[in-house]
Amino acid sequence: MNFALFNSLNGAPDPTRALNLFPALTSFYQALGNTPLQPVPGPPGGGRILAKFEFVNPFGSVKDRAAFGMFCEAINQHDFSRAPLKLLDASGGNMGKALAKLGQLCGIPIHLIIPDSSPPALVDFLRDAGAELSTVESRFFLLGLISLAQAIGLRDPGWTLLSQHLNLVNVAVHQYQTGQEIRRQLTAEKADGWVAAVGTGGTLSGVYAALVRDNPALRVLGTTPSELPFGTYDPPNDRDKFGGAGGMGFGFRQPFLAHVGLEHVPFKEVSWQASLSAMYEFHRLTGVRIGASAAANWRSAYQLAQEMTPAQCVITLFADAGSDAERDRGEQYFHAMGALHPV
Numbered sequence: 001m002n003f004a005l006f007n008s009l010n011g012a013p014d015p016t017r018a019l020n021l022f023p024a025l026t027s028f029y030q031a032l033g034n035t036p037l038q039p040v041p042g043p044p045g046g047g048r049i050l051a052k053f054e055f056v057n058p059f060g061s062v063k064d065r066a067a068f069g070m071f072c073e074a075i076n077q078h079d080f081s082r083a084p085l086k087l088l089d090a091s092g093g094n095m096g097k098a099l100a101k102l103g104q105l106c107g108i109p110i111h112l113i114i115p116d117s118s119p120p121a122l123v124d125f126l127r128d129a130g131a132e133l134s135t136v137e138s139r140f141f142l143l144g145l146i147s148l149a150q151a152i153g154l155r156d157p158g159w160t161l162l163s164q165h166l167n168l169v170n171v172a173v174h175q176y177q178t179g180q181e182i183r184r185q186l187t188a189e190k191a192d193g194w195v196a197a198v199g200t201g202g203t204l205s206g207v208y209a210a211l212v213r214d215n216p217a218l219r220v221l222g223t224t225p226s227e228l229p230f231g232t233y234d235p236p237n238d239r240d241k242f243g244g245a246g247g248m249g250f251g252f253r254q255p256f257l258a259h260v261g262l263e264h265v266p267f268k269e270v271s272w273q274a275s276l277s278a279m280y281e282f283h284r285l286t287g288v289r290i291g292a293s294a295a296a297n298w299r300s301a302y303q304l305a306q307e308m309t310p311a312q313c314v315i316t317l318f319a320d321a322g323s324d325a326e327r328d329r330g331e332q333y334f335h336a337m338g339a340l341h342p343v
């Protein structure tokens with residue numbers, strides 16, 4: 001397996017060529033990003049928490065940004081006079097959804113490598129959007145998905161492998177777009193803390209690179225599932241865990257973090273039960289539906305804010321809105337574990 005990073009850019013990819021060649025992308029592009037940064041419940045007497053509501057993106061998650069960025073860059077680099085563009089990548093969820101929908105809008109074939117445990121509703125969604133699917137045993141998790149995507153790319157060079165874990169476009173969109181939006185939204189303030197779950201690490205790394213320029217003392221806390229923490233030396237597994245994130249296993253680390261100097265960043269481990277409980281609790285408190293990784297980030301941000309003063313603020317990001325089934329399940333864990341936030 002190849003772990004080399006590529007596509008280092010000084011800005012997010014230029015979307016002009018993609019929009020000219022595929023005008024159907026225009027309404028997606030107009031609705032992408034510029035998501036609200038909203039105050040959410042934080043610890044009494046502690047720092048404030050502001051969350052970036054990424055579930056309002058057109059296909060429902062933060063991954064719309066990285067998917068569109070990699071899509072545009074692939075179009076910018078492709079010679080359409082030689083062969084049609086066909087895109088391949090490994091994804092357990094939101095990236096796959098966004099790529100499948102973008103491919104459908106443009107008539108670009110999309111081949112996705114997904115875990116064989118993917119919920120039938122996700123598989124139907126991806127198939128309905130026209131994506132070709134290959135599966136990997138779910139116990140191999142990210143390493144399994146990445147290695148099959150690379151093997152298919154090597155066997156059939158007709159596919160352009162996007163490599164969301166290695167393609168620095170994934171960091172650039174967050175550094176030059178998500179992160180800049182947050183800086184603008186903070187107006188006179190600066191961020192004192194930054195909290196995000198790590199799937200590829202694109203969000204954590206890119207936004208960090210943007211925010212640390214305003215505050216070199218920025219405190220960063222990663223969020224990772226207890227069942228397969230970031231950097232673990234254990235083998236990968238298919239235990240239930242909050243989605244979109246996780247360690248790779250065997251000591252492998254998502255390489256974007258070291259690329260921006262976050263190799264020693266602390267992590268808070270959040271169990272699947274604790275994330276679902278917080279999903280339920282957040283909805284009960286605010287009426288807003290957030291997904292399990294968002295709820296796990298809320299827990300981590302809450303912990304970091306406990307170590308801050310009311311004059312300080314912790315920024316986090318709510319990647320998607322999750323499902324009502326997970327939220328309903330969270331109710332039982334909420335009653336067993338108790339509330340995070342006092343009412």
Ligand SMILES: Cc1ncc(COP(=O)(O)O)c(C=O)c1O
Nearest residue numbers: 094199200201202203244293319
């Ligand atoms: C729900 C959810 N949360 C968090 C993440 C992590 O984002 P990143 O890949 O930028 O680390 C993802 C990525 O797929 C996700 O789907």
